[in-house]
Amino acid sequence: MKAYLTEKVNAALRSLGYAENAKLAFEQPKLETHGDLTTNVAMTLAKSVGKNPRTIAQEIVGALHFDSGVITKVEIAGPGFINFKFADTFFTKQTAEILAQGEAFGKTHSGAGKKTQVEYVSANPTGPLSVGHGRQAAIGDTIANLLHWTGHNVTREYYYNNAGRQMRILAESTYARYQQFFEPTFLFPADGYQGDYIREIAEKLKARRGDSVRLLPREEALSVCKSFAEEELFTAIKNVLARMGVKHDVFFNEDSLYHDGTIEEVIGELRKLNLAYDQDGAVWFKTSALGTDKDRVIVKTSGEPTYRLPDIAYHREKFRRGFELVVDVFGADHIDTIPDVLAGVKALGFDPGKVKVVIHQFVTLLRDGEQVKMSKRLANFVTLDELIDEVGPDAVRFFFLMRSTGSHLEFDLNLAKEQSEKNPVYYVQYAHARIASILRFAESQNVFAEGEDVSHINYALLVGPSEVGLAKLLLTFPDTIEAACYGYEPHRLVTYLGDVATAFHKFYHDHRVVIPEADLSKARLALCLAAKTVLANGCRILGISAPERM
RNA sequence: GCGCCCGUAGCUCAGCUGGAUAGAGCGACAGCCUCCGGAGCUGUAGGCCAGGCGUUCGAAUCGCCUCGGGCGCACCA
Numbered sequence: 001m002k003a004y005l006t007e008k009v010n011a012a013l014r015s016l017g018y019a020e021n022a023k024l025a026f027e028q029p030k031l032e033t034h035g036d037l038t039t040n041v042a043m044t045l046a047k048s049v050g051k052n053p054r055t056i057a058q059e060i061v062g063a064l065h066f067d068s069g070v071i072t073k074v075e076i077a078g079p080g081f082i083n084f085k086f087a088d089t090f091f092t093k094q095t096a097e098i099l100a101q102g103e104a105f106g107k108t109h110s111g112a113g114k115k116t117q118v119e120y121v122s123a124n125p126t127g128p129l130s131v132g133h134g135r136q137a138a139i140g141d142t143i144a145n146l147l148h149w150t151g152h153n154v155t156r157e158y159y160y161n162n163a164g165r166q167m168r169i170l171a172e173s174t175y176a177r178y179q180q181f182f183e184p185t186f187l188f189p190a191d192g193y194q195g196d197y198i199r200e201i202a203e204k205l206k207a208r209r210g211d212s213v214r215l216l217p218r219e220e221a222l223s224v225c226k227s228f229a230e231e232e233l234f235t236a237i238k239n240v241l242a243r244m245g246v247k248h249d250v251f252f253n254e255d256s257l258y259h260d261g262t263i264e265e266v267i268g269e270l271r272k273l274n275l276a277y278d279q280d281g282a283v284w285f286k287t288s289a290l291g292t293d294k295d296r297v298i299v300k301t302s303g304e305p306t307y308r309l310p311d312i313a314y315h316r317e318k319f320r321r322g323f324e325l326v327v328d329v330f331g332a333d334h335i336d337t338i339p340d341v342l343a344g345v346k347a348l349g350f351d352p353g354k355v356k357v358v359i360h361q362f363v364t365l366l367r368d369g370e371q372v373k374m375s376k377r378l379a380n381f382v383t384l385d386e387l388i389d390e391v392g393p394d395a396v397r398f399f400f401l402m403r404s405t406g407s408h409l410e411f412d413l414n415l416a417k418e419q420s421e422k423n424p425v426y427y428v429q430y431a432h433a434r435i436a437s438i439l440r441f442a443e444s445q446n447v448f449a450e451g452e453d454v455s456h457i458n459y460a461l462l463v464g465p466s467e468v469g470l471a472k473l474l475l476t477f478p479d480t481i482e483a484a485c486y487g488y489e490p491h492r493l494v495t496y497l498g499d500v501a502t503a504f505h506k507f508y509h510d511h512r513v514v515i516p517e518a519d520l521s522k523a524r525l526a527l528c529l530a531a532k533t534v535l536a537n538g539c540r541i542l543g544i545s546a547p548e549r550m
Numbered sequence: 551g552c553g554c555c556c557g558u559a560g561c562u563c564a565g566c567u568g569g570a571u572a573g574a575g576c577g578a579c580a581g582c583c584u585c586c587g588g589a590g591c592u593g594u595a596g597g598c599c600a601g602g603c604g605u606u607c608g609a610a611u612c613g614c615c616u617c618g619g620g621c622g623c624a625c626c627a
Binding site: 359445 | 552553554555556561562563564565566567569570571572573574575576582585586587588589590591592606607608619620621622623624625626627
């Protein structure tokens with residue numbers, strides 16, 4: 001519809017000699033009385049042309065030639081908007097297109113097979129995933145889905161580190177808990193992980209290995225504890241992600257960057273560029289030369305690198321592996337590391353513009369109107385597993401995606417659990433189930449069956465405002481996907497699906513679908529099926545179920 | 551103190567690259583089922599878009615400042 005008008009209006013602008021200065025853009029007016037599409041060219045031209053915007057609009061409208069079967073009304077309104085109204089049948093007829101594409105409706109090719117990586121979760125295996133990781137998993141996975149739907153070639157990746165200080169603490173904590181089974185006074189490390197899960201892992205270790213680990217030399221025992229705990233925790237992490245429908249293609253181990261010499265290479269390159277230097281026994285990254293406030297240590301005096309170095313090396317690997325677009329989904333606590341990593345990427349000769357960082361804010365849980373206090377130190381934080389146990393995977397994903405990533409998310413447990421009209425998840429799913437029920441009823445009456453030939457349906461019979469309105473909204477599904485995708489804003493799809501559900505319920509309330517007039521009935525059933533298609537496809541992208549019954 | 555995010559209805563939040571009269575859900579109040587799913591629909595009330603200054607035909611949206619809340623500011627990740 002935009003393409004059609006762009007051509008027509010451009011022709012008019014050319015004939016008036018305005019084409020040079022015109023920036024032609026269309027948008028959908030908020031009010032229905034303002035038509036289906038509107039343009040403000042006349043207003044933007046006013047200054048350079050030196051005429052009143054309304055006069056210019058008059059001239060443009062006078063020079064327009066269009067098909068009256070497509071556009072039924074053109075009018076000038078307000079300060080100089082030109083509003084276009086399309087024929088109702090222009091929309092309803094395209095319902096056929098939705099049915100023809102079915103499960104593929106909404107897919108576009110704008111990504112052109114671009115090799116794309118989305119990195120998300122990336123939690124080290126030192127404990128169970130938190131609700132914050134859950135939000136990240138939902139956001140990252142949905143962004144990956146959106147990129148897939150717009151034709152990108154997507155790799156979902158999880159980056160982790162099973163070496164270093166944190167894993168050492170994990171090993172020591174596990175070892176101490178294990179020892180305490182035999183020797184209750186065994187000292188627990190001061191900075192150890194307090195959570196009960198450590199005790200559970202130790203108990204499993206004891207069940208598997210008895211007291212044999214005690215008899216090993218300390219370092220060897222720690223090594224056993226580390227790999228045992230790591231495996232247990234990683235299994236748990238993968239399981240909980242699977243419960244949310246999240247599955248990564250690649251688990252990238254930071255350790256590989258050391259083994260294959262990448263880390264050394266990066267330091268070497270930075271030195272060559274005069275961006276790394278030694279001071280006080282450490283190696284520094286000269287970020288001040290790249291526009292940040294101060295230099296940062298990349299290799300500690302102990303010889304161990306700080307996280308910045310492997311992060312830069314990892315991003316270099318991303319580019320070397322041929323990714324043309326790299327999406328990093330991080331929690332708000334990682335904000336400060338990003339400029340350094342991007343500076344490093346740039347220094348190494350890659351384009352940081354190809355890296356899109358999506359930052360999400362934190363999650364607060366609300367129970368009975370009270371904030372659930374969580375502290376990682378103490379054992380009283382709610383894990384992602386527990387959250388899914390309590391409210392179910394669909395509600396978890398939906399709630400995590402409901403708000404824009406930049407906003408803090410208040411997760412109301414009571415609401416998420418409630419199986420009623422108050423719960424926004426059910427509102428969308430109910431619309432889908434309701435349509436499924438109608439289609440079942442129609443089939444039982446031998447009026448219409450899913451999959452039957454729909455090529456002869458007369459969509460022009462759909463004339464009611466709620467019928468046309470629904471058709472119009474369904475047709476914007478591909479646009480919504482593109483907007484949500486390229487803005488990295490999954491919540492826009494959530495909002496849209498809520499709107500589709502509302503439009504459907506309104507339509508259903510206004511019109512009886514299964515009726516004696518066969519032609520009209522079939523047209524309405526086709527519209528129902530189109531709505532069901534959009535809801536199902538949208539839910540698939542969000543990673544929630546679209547039930548036939550509920 | 552410095553950096554990033556946020557401030558919109560009683561509550562939780564939308565508001566697309568600046569556009570016409572500011573939107574939804576929940577909560578409150580009032581209505582709608584002899585008929586395909588009432589987990590639905592319709593209506594009413596509720597706003598100095600935190601505040602100020604600026605940019606322009608036009609600002610919730612862009613810029614600067616102030617206030618208020620969150621998160622960071624390690625040779626932790």
